[in-house]
Amino acid sequence: MSCPVTIRIQNADFDIAREIAALTASRTDIGAVVSFSGICRGDKQDAKIAALTLEHYPGMAEEEIGRHVDEAVARWPLHGVTVIHRVGRLTPGENIVLVLTASVHRQAAFQAAEFLMDYLKTSAPFWKKEESPIGTGWVEAHARDDQALERWTKS
Amino acid sequence: MSCPVTIRIQNADFDIAREIAALTASRTDIGAVVSFSGICRGDKQDAKIAALTLEHYPGMAEEEIGRHVDEAVARWPLHGVTVIHRVGRLTPGENIVLVLTASVHRQAAFQAAEFLMDYLKTSAPFWKKEESPIGTGWVEAHARDDQALERWTKS
Amino acid sequence: MKVKYFAWVRERVGKAEETIEPPASVRTVEDLIAWLSGRGETYAHAFETPKVIRAAIDHAHVRPDAAIAGAREIAFFPPMTGG
């Protein structure tokens, strides 16, 4: 069972349909594809957001995502994984991140996509800075993201 | 918070990118979009599948999906839901079903999409007939799909 | 009342729908299955294992003990395999 893996960090937007087509083209062993796209919101609680700027640690970001994709491939019977994370300045409505997982069955595809998103949120070296009418500031990490991660720990 | 709902049962294929664009266009309150696409496989255990023919109960199928979408909207803070189910004869590699969920946060979008897929599998009135080199036959329901459904029962 | 059949229930019965007038003694879905089974070989074959047959009244799933009084449309089909 082959599982092609694509990991990209880029300024440009991505095209979900093209990424799904690339993952499934000329294969008939894929029964389920899950995609997650994270999008820049225009407000947070009651504050308006004008833009986000994404900074990353080149080299480590790709390696860290690669390690978690490897773990996902070891844990679930996957037929393909794509992770694309954008960096640079993004405005509300723009895509930030894409995770695609393909498998024979839906549960594996759903679980692997959630696992990868939980890890991206808490351990991939990316940082968000928000611009709003009242100034700019770094986004703080959420305790709920650390909690989301805990469910994947093997007991 | 508005939550547009689209439910379609059709012979034609769907375009995931266009459906996501329709769900997110001109909105900046969506932070997460999850898509699930179910695809016709070309083999099952060791048997080759030449095609699937999907039959449905017109009227009830739309209503049954609508009831579960309403329940998903009541349980999770969703900003949009799209369910498209194809019927008719489909060959390996073709799309069967699409579920899209949009929310502020990823957990709601993931959970609602899984909930809707679990219900589609077990309670939406669709039936699959498989054609293989050795004949044609109706697909049997899986016990694992009933088990998948149980986790959504309120205790 | 109108009755509809789907998937292999439809194939075994040999028709997709029909209008029936069961006697007043047929009160529930399981009564109706038993009554239909007595209508001939095709019906007996379609309903030979009642516990795998699912039913809907007016587009809503119902259990075998559901009353059929007032139903406009009753459907019989095997367990669903969509998605």
Add this chain to the structure above:
Amino acid sequence: MKVKYFAWVRERVGKAEETIEPPASVRTVEDLIAWLSGRGETYAHAFETPKVIRAAIDHAHVRPDAAIAGAREIAFFPPMTGG
């Protein structure tokens, strides 16, 4: 050894990377944080709350008590907020 800084750690230190030669007594990541904090006001500000600072050695996350011997590149940054 090369040291890199990201996000607000980078902004406070005032540079993205530099090459340093800490004394042999600096053995762990937390030793290095303490040593860097003593290099001036910008460093003291960047590392004023050591428990929120995350570190990586050669592209892998490490804990504060990790040994720095043999490291080619050490990075300091706040908790990550990608995805």
